Amino acid sequence: MGRQGQIAEELHKEWTETEEVILKRRSVRFYKKAQVPEYMIRRILEAGRFAPSAGNGQPWKFVVLREPDIINGITETTVTICRLFKSLIEYRIPGKRWRLPIAKLNIRIKPAELHPVPFSACTLIADRALGLFHGAPTVILIFKDVRGISNPDLDCGIAGQNMVLAAHSMGLGTCWVSFSKLAFQYTGKWKKRLGIQYPYKFVTSLSIGWPVGDPDGVIARPTHAVDWYEDGAKTVVH
Amino acid sequence: MAHLSFAEKHRIPIYDDPAQVQWGLVAFDYDKCRRCGLCVQICPASCFEAIEDKPRMKTPAECMMCSDCVAICPEGAITATQNFHYTGRYKTIGFGHLQKPRL
Numbered sequence: 575m576g577r578q579g580q581i582a583e584e585l586h587k588e589w590t591e592t593e594e595v596i597l598k599r600r601s602v603r604f605y606k607k608a609q610v611p612e613y614m615i616r617r618i619l620e621a622g623r624f625a626p627s628a629g630n631g632q633p634w635k636f637v638v639l640r641e642p643d644i645i646n647g648i649t650e651t652t653v654t655i656c657r658l659f660k661s662l663i664e665y666r667i668p669g670k671r672w673r674l675p676i677a678k679l680n681i682r683i684k685p686a687e688l689h690p691v692p693f694s695a696c697t698l699i700a701d702r703a704l705g706l707f708h709g710a711p712t713v714i715l716i717f718k719d720v721r722g723i724s725n726p727d728l729d730c731g732i733a734g735q736n737m738v739l740a741a742h743s744m745g746l747g748t749c750w751v752s753f754s755k756l757a758f759q760y761t762g763k764w765k766k767r768l769g770i771q772y773p774y775k776f777v778t779s780l781s782i783g784w785p786v787g788d789p790d791g792v793i794a795r796p797t798h799a800v801d802w803y804e805d806g807a808k809t810v811v812h
Numbered sequence: 813m814a815h816l817s818f819a820e821k822h823r824i825p826i827y828d829d830p831a832q833v834q835w836g837l838v839a840f841d842y843d844k845c846r847r848c849g850l851c852v853q854i855c856p857a858s859c860f861e862a863i864e865d866k867p868r869m870k871t872p873a874e875c876m877m878c879s880d881c882v883a884i885c886p887e888g889a890i891t892a893t894q895n896f897h898y899t900g901r902y903k904t905i906g907f908g909h910l911q912k913p914r915l
Contacts, residue, residue: 589915597913600883604854666828678824681901689902690827694857694874703858787850791883796895797908812908 595743598790602747603708605783609640610712614744618714618782621740625733633722634730635774637715645713648764649706651757656700663688664697692753699753706753710781715754717774730777738780747785752778816903823900828872833902836877837894840867844889851881851890877910 589597619636627633639645663677664670681688698704707713716734718726738748757764758776765771797812825832838859847865859873860881869875875896882890897904 586915589913598883600880601856601878602854603856603880604850674826681824685901690825690833690874690898691857691876693827698856698858704856786853787884787886789854789880789884792912793879793882794892794910794912795879796877797911799906799908 591743592739595739597792599739599742599748600789600791600793601749602781602783602785602789603705603749604786604789605708605710605747605781606786607709607711608784610746610783614741614746615640615712615714615782617744618737618740618746622733622737625729625736627729627732628722628724628726631719631723631726631729633719633726634733634777635717635719637717637768637770639713639715640711642711644767645707645710647767648713648754648757651761651763652706652753653699653702655756655760656696656753660697660700663693695753707751707779707781708749710749710783712782713751714780714782715768716777716779717770718777720773720775727777734778734780741780741782742790745784746782747789749781750778751781754779816905820900820903825898825900825902830872832899834894834897835873836875836892836896837873838869838875838879838881839891839893841889841891842866844887845885846887846889848886850884850886854880854884856880 615638619638622634622636623632639648663673663680665673665677677688681693695704699706714737716730718730720726722729734750738750741748755776755778758770770776800811802809802811827833845867847862847867849862849865849867852860852862852867856878857874857876859869859875860867861870862868877892877895879892882892892910895907895910897907
């Protein structure tokens with residue numbers, strides 16, 4: 575049996591280590607207070623630095639936050655903005671049905687931001703039922719260089735996923751947090767405080783910390799229709 | 813391939829109407845559950861309430877089927893039973909059944 579045959583045989587028996595990290599990685603929203611050692615964050619940043627990007631442009635800027643004042647401050651600003659949005663568009667509470675047309679208009683203007691899931695999340699953040707960074711001791715903000723080649727948002731996503739998977743392979747927990755964008759989109763306060771200016775624009779953020787309990791694990795997900803073209807025919811596989 | 817019709821694309825569903833937005837559902841096995849409360853704590857959509865430490869799904873519960881509760885439960889007492897389904901502008905297209913990773 576050649577090397578390729580051997581590899582194929584092994585793959586039928588078990589997942590690779592990398593696949594295991596990918597499949598078991600779950601979003602972590604409950605962290606221990608203990609800080610993550612600095613060298614682990616440096617290693618995570620290395621995983622991001624070596625991500626592929628269009629034209630090897632590396633159009634990202636990472637900002638590591640390990641100061642509770644800044645992390646809590648960004649949270650407070652985001653909560654304030656969510657409260658404002660909630661007071662304008664939350665129509666699902668008794669007596670506030672009259673807000674429905676206003677909500678619908680806003681959903682039409684920002685359909686991705688006001689999909690049912692973030693619509694609910696906005697209310698939960700406003701009510702403090704959903705934390706922003708969930709008490710994580712370290713937060714990495716990801717900014718894109720808007721002059722980046724082709725699609726810098728995508729490159730930031732690839733770098734972010736590299737960092738997230740590296741973190742989980744070390745036993746850490748992470749969560750992608752994009753609601754923090756509100757603190758950079760609708761106010762200048764945190765851009766000023768962190769010295770963010772052109773050509774950098776906020777993309778997303780990652781919360782990183784030691785998880786409470788054992789949140790990583792295999793779960794079920796819906797299959798998706800995949801079109802498969804081969805031998806002159808198209809089949810749909812799930 | 814399933815597509816969005818013109819009408820669907822432009823219709824904004826009412827988020828609290830179960831006919832227009834169907835949220836996920838999970839089931840608890842109370843024989844296994846040790847009442848540790850982790851699921852209630854970590855649910856991003858605040859879907860659970862604990863009645864005398866016994867977790868259960870609120871009604872309505874806006875579950876997006878992230879299955880973080882299923883994964884974190886130390887006793888394996890939670891099972892995902894129904895995936896989310898949206899209509900209109902957000903219609904879920906090409907989704908199959910819930911399945912674990914296939915080797």
